[in-house]
Amino acid sequence: MKNQSIAEIKQILKQETVADDIIEALKLDTRKGVQQALKVYYNRLAKKQLLLDQLYEMKSYERNYYQQGKTLIAGIDEVGRGPLAGPVVAAAVILPGDFNLIGLTDSKKLSVAQREQYAEIIKEQAIAVGIGEVSHEVIDDINIYQASILAMEKAVQQLGIEPDHLLIDAVPLDNLPYSSDVIIKGDQKSISIAAASVIAKVHRDRIMATIHERYPYYQFDQNQGYGTTAHLLGLEEHGITPYHRRTFAPIKNYLKGENDDGTIIV
Template identity: 55%
Template sequence: MSLKSKISRGPLAGPVVAAAVILPREFKLLGLNDSKQLNEETRNEYFTIIKNEAVSYGISMIDNQKIDQVNIYEATKLAMYNAIWQLNPAPDHILIDAVSLDQLSCTSESITKGDQESISIAAASILAKVTRDNLMKEIHKDYPAYGFASNMGYGTKQHLDTLTEQGVSPYHRKSFSPVHKAVSQ
């Protein structure tokens, strides 16, 4: 069983998303690696395959308001725990991408650049990224000026300019420095 949750820790808007997946032993998917290295079409294809072939998977989102309350690191860990708790059967060992979790009921291993080292972590990465990207595209429909459909909440020039001109949306992480600066102007 593997877990990926680094998806969405850097953006200025939107939730942090974590995914956990248990894949069958024989699972193979050519080219499956870091979700950010794949184009959108391939990620979407892999997303469907992974969901259909996984023994079990869990996806969890922690919204920007909770991120502002507890900080991004704690929100990330909460999303990771929530994704793990959705798994059935419960895992007996977990591979985690670059974060340590100390409140698990099974053994775990934190792997730096795990999505490049483990097909399970790479699969969880796809689930998390596609879920978050789809949500940001939906949010874009109500707040198109920020360019969420293309920047996914990251601090591009257009996004930062819109923050300065229009202020924050309900989806912005107000505890993040560029957003905080825009709010205080």
Template identity: 50%
Template structure:
């Protein structure tokens, strides 16, 4: 093994091609500290991948069981933005293919911004269909946030093509849609379809709030996405509410 340079060993391990047991045994016998570090790093990476795959298989069970029952187009549905003081509530509905292998799919809150952005693109590329519903702050004030959330979810489902034949929802039921459906508590951590929807909704809303931060500076929307952080509340005290604040939400309603 000493005929291989540490650089060439690193390249081969990173490519993860032709990594046989015999090759690994030879690496483990190599006395060089650099090789030892490379092997340990590769083993940690493999362990992490195995953990991700095991979690992915667990989160795929709802979809797998439904496919076995004959359902073809299972839509996962989730929302983001029920709690903020400003901006819309955004929902997404996603139908994933049966052979989906996006093993990093998880509740968007458990992922870094960079990972969400990466998965956002992959979901849009690989999903059978993706729908997004957006209900703005004015409708939220008229309907209330619960009904506005349901409306955003309904909009997202209605955008799907082909139409779904089963719905998996995160802690909600859509009575207005006459399809078989199941409400899962903490569904974004139990179903890959709901997890995918949570990522689409989160990234979509975060991008909207970055745009709003330019239009309505002083509240820190790009950083807090409209939630009631100290910077947001300080901005509210200093300059009052802007056009996208929710007038029925405390403490915003105190200004009207």
């Protein structure tokens, strides 16, 4: 290995697997660059092992029910409770038992690129995917908590098949005729719920990007309707849009004052 340049050795260590005899030879190479490359290699292996361990843990709920003969386990999650505008969206996902997407976790912990990539993989490999949307009008009518439940129920109904069991993030769905587990922070503990989290997040982000094209002043493509500084500035300068949730503060404050202070509903 001493006849090879450090650049060549770095390329070798970027491979998925490196033979043990090569690693042993590199350990004996006293060049500082080689030892640094080995350190990077070991760090990469350690990170991958952590992700594999995480994946194994996140399949524990599913494994338990597979062992009971229940194979159609639907993970359910919703996104969009907190924003000042747009719908709340839920997804239900049934994954095959051999689904192994390393790195899949709570959608909030993933980059935009990762979410987009993972969403496509999930859609391609899932047994079933269902999406439920509840509009801002309905949110104002029945409140955000009930709207979140309704979105989750719709997502399950859109699966197209009957699940054997539900794994739900945080919220009980008592109106559905299926056994279930309600898991706090379920998108970090169940691979099925994490998959639903990603599907729901990507779907809702695309909705908000479409709304942004019509109402660019609020930067919905960046904040997804949350009350960021740019969003609040847009409200100050342009008033509210038809997509804002009128029962949410500070939106309802603009409604109260629109006739007195000239606030405009866009």
